[in-house]
Structures are given as structure tokens and as C-alpha cells.
Amino acid sequence: MTKERLYLFDTTLRDGAQTTGVDFSLEDKRLIIKTLDELGLDYIEGGYPGANVTDTELFATEHTLKNATLTAFGMTKRAGRSVSNDPGFQAILQARCGAICLVAKAWDYHVRVALGITNDENLEGVAQSVEAIVRQNAREARGGAGREAMIDCEHFFDGYKANRDYALAVATSAYKSGARWVVLCDTNGGTLPHEVSEIVAEVTKHVPGSHLGIHTHNDTENAVANTLAAVLAGARQIQGTLNGLGERCGNANLTSLIPTLLLKPEFAKRFEVKVGPEQLKKLTHASRVLDEILNRAPNRQAPYVGEAAFATKAGIHASAILKEPATYEHVVPDSVGNRRRVLVSDQAGKSNLLYELERLGVPVGRDDPRVAQLLDEVKAREAMGYAYEGADASFELLARRLLGTVPDFFHVKGFRVEVERRYNSNGTLITVSEASVKATIAGGEEVWSVAEGNGPVNALDQALRKDLGRYQGIIKDVELVDYKVRILTGGTEAVTRVLVESRDKATAERWFTVGVSPNIVDASFEALIDSITYKLLRAGAAA
Numbered sequence: 001m002t003k004e005r006l007y008l009f010d011t012t013l014r015d016g017a018q019t020t021g022v023d024f025s026l027e028d029k030r031l032i033i034k035t036l037d038e039l040g041l042d043y044i045e046g047g048y049p050g051a052n053v054t055d056t057e058l059f060a061t062e063h064t065l066k067n068a069t070l071t072a073f074g075m076t077k078r079a080g081r082s083v084s085n086d087p088g089f090q091a092i093l094q095a096r097c098g099a100i101c102l103v104a105k106a107w108d109y110h111v112r113v114a115l116g117i118t119n120d121e122n123l124e125g126v127a128q129s130v131e132a133i134v135r136q137n138a139r140e141a142r143g144g145a146g147r148e149a150m151i152d153c154e155h156f157f158d159g160y161k162a163n164r165d166y167a168l169a170v171a172t173s174a175y176k177s178g179a180r181w182v183v184l185c186d187t188n189g190g191t192l193p194h195e196v197s198e199i200v201a202e203v204t205k206h207v208p209g210s211h212l213g214i215h216t217h218n219d220t221e222n223a224v225a226n227t228l229a230a231v232l233a234g235a236r237q238i239q240g241t242l243n244g245l246g247e248r249c250g251n252a253n254l255t256s257l258i259p260t261l262l263l264k265p266e267f268a269k270r271f272e273v274k275v276g277p278e279q280l281k282k283l284t285h286a287s288r289v290l291d292e293i294l295n296r297a298p299n300r301q302a303p304y305v306g307e308a309a310f311a312t313k314a315g316i317h318a319s320a321i322l323k324e325p326a327t328y329e330h331v332v333p334d335s336v337g338n339r340r341r342v343l344v345s346d347q348a349g350k351s352n353l354l355y356e357l358e359r360l361g362v363p364v365g366r367d368d369p370r371v372a373q374l375l376d377e378v379k380a381r382e383a384m385g386y387a388y389e390g391a392d393a394s395f396e397l398l399a400r401r402l403l404g405t406v407p408d409f410f411h412v413k414g415f416r417v418e419v420e421r422r423y424n425s426n427g428t429l430i431t432v433s434e435a436s437v438k439a440t441i442a443g444g445e446e447v448w449s450v451a452e453g454n455g456p457v458n459a460l461d462q463a464l465r466k467d468l469g470r471y472q473g474i475i476k477d478v479e480l481v482d483y484k485v486r487i488l489t490g491g492t493e494a495v496t497r498v499l500v501e502s503r504d505k506a507t508a509e510r511w512f513t514v515g516v517s518p519n520i521v522d523a524s525f526e527a528l529i530d531s532i533t534y535k536l537l538r539a540g541a542a543a
């Protein structure tokens with residue numbers, strides 16, 4: 001049986017960019033386009049030329065992509081103007097790209113209230129806009145291939161429920177005018193899967209499924225389910241974003257949809273996408289690239305690509321997983337570029353520990369007595385408040401120290417942290433933190449650094465990383481990206497656990513370290529020292 005082709009349309013750079021706090025630079029956009037293209041997307045919506053400087057610049061030059069067709073977004077022509085007399089529309093026609101996706105109102109209520117025009121004027125606008133793109137193709141014969149026209153039917157599902165005939169008229173008018181794709185949008189995100197199934201099946205009687213797309217939002221957490229329902233009902237283009245980025249609750253998450261289409265037999269047997277098995281292995285990487293650009297901590301629980309997606313904690317499950325992974329995993333982690341994690345914790349059995357040591361590349365024999373010693377040490381420390389399942393790097397240091405292979409890169413002889421709250425010369429109440437650190441670097445060099453920060457831990461971090469003698473070059477791109485404090489009240493007095501997430505800006509590598517103490521600054525200090533030591537170890541620095 002020949003498989004039917006599904007087309008993937010990424011809208012991270014346009015719809016995803018509507019998210020509060022998200023603002024892509026031109027360089028960000030170029031990097032995301034490259035990542036998506038390598039992944040094997042069919043269409044990448046770059047932005048809205050004419051709407052802002054970045055997007056206009058993006059579409060001013062030709063892009064050579066391996067897989068994807070760069071797509072410009074815009075509005076259909078304004079009512080009361082001809083296509084050639086609408087500067088906004090002309091800016092879109094000038095864009096250097098292989099496809100144009102125009103948004104059109106498909107709900108008569110919006111046509112009346114938001115546009116203030118008649119239903120017929122709106123239909124005419126859709127038809128003339130699509131025709132203008134098709135006509136321009138005929139004139140310019142862009143490489144013989146022509147530029148594809150698409151219409152995003154905004155509020156299609158709500159419009160269909162309110163006025164079925166009108167919503168269908170908008171879709172049909174776009175199709176008959178020559179649109180390659182007519183995309184049905186659940187713009188408010190409130191439609192449920194059974195409704196999507198019914199409505200899409202109805203629409204295929206008017207516009208063939210081979211020309212229908214689906215665009216869903218996640219307001220009932222059904223964006224992925226709605227997309228799959230639309231595909232089963234006949235739609236053949238899928239719009240979505242990486243990591244489900246998008247305003248409110250987000251868009252359909254391509255990072256979940258792509259592996260589902262490739263790895264679940266229900267879809268894999270019937271359909272094919274341009275993303276192949278080798279490209280699928282880049283999925284976790286692509287997801288992280290976007291987080292990096294957004295400077296966000298990756299969602300640990302993200303399906304397929306999250307840190308926790310293939311993690312197991314309990315000892316009994318862990319030994320089964322190591323024997324037969326399929327017992328506890330719905331797909332093979334490696335297929336999406338993720339990995340299996342057997343968490344080290346106080347429930348850990350010996351098999352967890354051996355698995356982790358092997359993964360970290362710490363050489364140790366199965367029957368080495370030091371493994372039991374390490375297990376006891378982990379359990380004793382967890383009883384004190386340490387948590388290694390969230391702190392891979394601290395665990396690796398602990399294991400390597402016990403097995404005798406962490407060099408003494410530096411030794412902190414002492415530190416001092418001051419917090420002062422006072423009125424400045426303008427009479428404003430301010431709090432100033434200052435830290436000083438004295439350390440001996442391997443080889444004997446002594447350093448003494450002083451730094452200010454916006455709090456005691458920040459000041460200490462700044463001072464520690466200000467001057468580390470001959471190691472400074474290695475740690476110069478390291479920064480603290482997240483800092484979590486947990487007060488544990490297990491015994492008679494409170495203990496503080498600090499979890500630090502560090503990042504190397506140059507390599508995009510992230511690692512987690514932990515510190516525990518009754519004193520918050522001490523706990524932070526311990527986690528910071530582990531962070532720097534881990535970086536030096538990773539970089540292969542010599543003591």
C-alpha cells in the first residue's frame with residue numbers, strides 16, 4: 001500500500017512569536033529556520049513582511065533551504081481597495097519566498113464586528129488575494145515552480161458552528177481561486193477532538209483533503225489530539241510550533257506530533273512525512289535550540305524530548321528496564337534523540353547505579369566493592385537532604401571522587417559575604433551584596449577576588465568566577481541560569497537544599513549541581529563549587 005503524504009508546516013516564527021516575552025532577532029530566526037529545515041519540515045513560516053523591520057529584512061534576501069519552503073504570512077487585501085492599490089498586500093507579494101499564507105476571516109461574526117464589511121466583500125477579498133498570487137506566478141514563472149498560495153481560515157470551527165454555509169463558502173472560495181492549501185484554524189482553541197473529526201470530514205466534501213490543513217491551539221490541552229483527529233478525518237497539512245510555543249496555552253506541539261506520526265503504527269503505516277528516522281533523532285536537539293534562544297529552562301516533562309520522558313526511579317522498575325527496556329518505554333528514547341535515565345536516589349538499587357556509572361563513562365567493575373560503598377554514600381547523603389536525581393553533575397563528581405579521579409583544580413581557603421541595607425545619597429533604600437573569595441589554584445597561584453551582586457549568592461558566584469587563574473579561559477562562558485532553594489524540615493532544625501543550573505554559552509551545555517547546609521549561603525557555595533569543578537573536569541583541564 002502506498003502511503004499518503006502529510007505536509008508539516010512550522011509556524012514557530014510567526015504564531016509562536018505572538019507569545020508574551022518572545023521576541024526573535026533576525027539571527028535567532030535564521031538559526032531556527034536552519035534547525036527546522038534540517039529536521040525535514042515542508043514549510044517554515046518566517047514572519048510577516050512589512051509588519052516589522054526584522055521580518056521585512058528576513059524576506060528581502062533569498063534563502064536556500066534543503067527541505068523546506070520558506071513562507072511569508074500576511075492578510076488578504078483590504079476591502080474597498082484593489083490588490084495593486086493595497087501597499088500591505090504588495091509588500092507580501094514582494095517577499096522572497098516560495099509560499100504565501102494569508103489569514104482570512106471565516107466567521108461571519110468577525111467579518112461584521114472586526115472588519116466591518118459585508119460577507120460578500122470578505123469572500124471577494126479572499127478570492128482576489130489568492131488569484132493575485134497565482135497571477136503573479138504566471139507572470140514571473142518563478143523557476144517554473146510557482147509560488148504556493150495558502151489561506152488560514154481564522155476561527156473556522158467557531159464560524160462553522162455559528163454559520164456553517166458561510167465558513168464553507170470562505171474555504172471553497174479560497175480553494176476555487178487556486179489556493180494550494182486551505183487551512184482550518186481553531187483560533188480560540190476551544191474545539192474538542194470529536195467536533196474536529198465531524199467538521200473536517202464534512203469540509204472534505206467541499207474541499208479535497210489533499211488541500212486541507214489544520215491549525216489548532218491548546219486551550220483545552222487538545223491541540224495535538226485535535227490535529228491527529230483532523231488528519232484521520234482527511235486533512236493533509238499540519239500546522240504547529242516547536243515545543244508548542246504560542247500565545248495563551250500554545251499551539252499544536254510539533255515536537256510531540258512528529259514522533260507520533262513516525263513511531264505510532266496507526267499513523268506510520270498510512271502516512272509519510274519528509275522527516276525520516278535519522279532526522280527524527282535531531283528532534284530533542286531542535287527542541288533544546290529553541291529553549292536556548294528563548295533562554296528558558298527546557299520542560300523536563302515534555303513528551304518524547306523532556307529530561308524526564310524516559311526516566312525511572314524505583315529500583316524494581318529499574319532492574320526490569322535494564323533487562324528489557326520495552327517493558328516501561330512506549331518508544332525507544334534514542335529514536336527521538338533522547339536517552340533513558342535511571343535515576344539515582346535513595347530507592348536506587350545497585351543496577352541503577354551501575355547503569356548511571358556506565359552512562360557517565362566512569363570505569364568500574366560490576367563486583368567492585370566501591371560500588372556498594374558509593375550506594376551507601378548516596379543513601380547517607382540523601383538522608384541529609386541531597387537530591388541527586390536533579391543534579392547529574394554533582395552525582396558524577398561524587399562518584400568520580402570516590403573512585404579517585406577528580407583532580408584538585410583549586411581550593412577555596414575562605415570566603416566572606418556581606419549584605420548591607422542602607423539609604424543611598426538620593427535617600428533611596430538599597431540593599432548591596434558584596435563577596436570576597438580567597439583561593440589557591442593548582443600549581444600554587446593565590447587569587448583574591450571581590451565582586452558585588454544583586455544578592456549574597458549572586459555576589460558569591462560573581463566573585464568565584466571572576467578570577468580562577470589559568471582556568472579562567474575555560475569557565476569564562478559559564479553562567480548560572482537557574483537557582484532553586486528548598487527548605488527541608490526533616491529533623492529538629494531546618495536544612496536548606498540549593499539546586500543550581502549552569503550553562504556554557506559557547507557550547508549550550510547545561511548541568512545541575514546540588515548543595516546542602518543549614519546555611520543558605522553555604523549550600524549555594526557548595527553547589528557553585530561543584531558547578532565550576534564539573535566544567536573543568538568536562539573540559540579535561542589539568543591540575
Ligand SMILES: [Zn+2]
Nearest residue numbers: 015187215217
Ligand atoms: Zn494560531
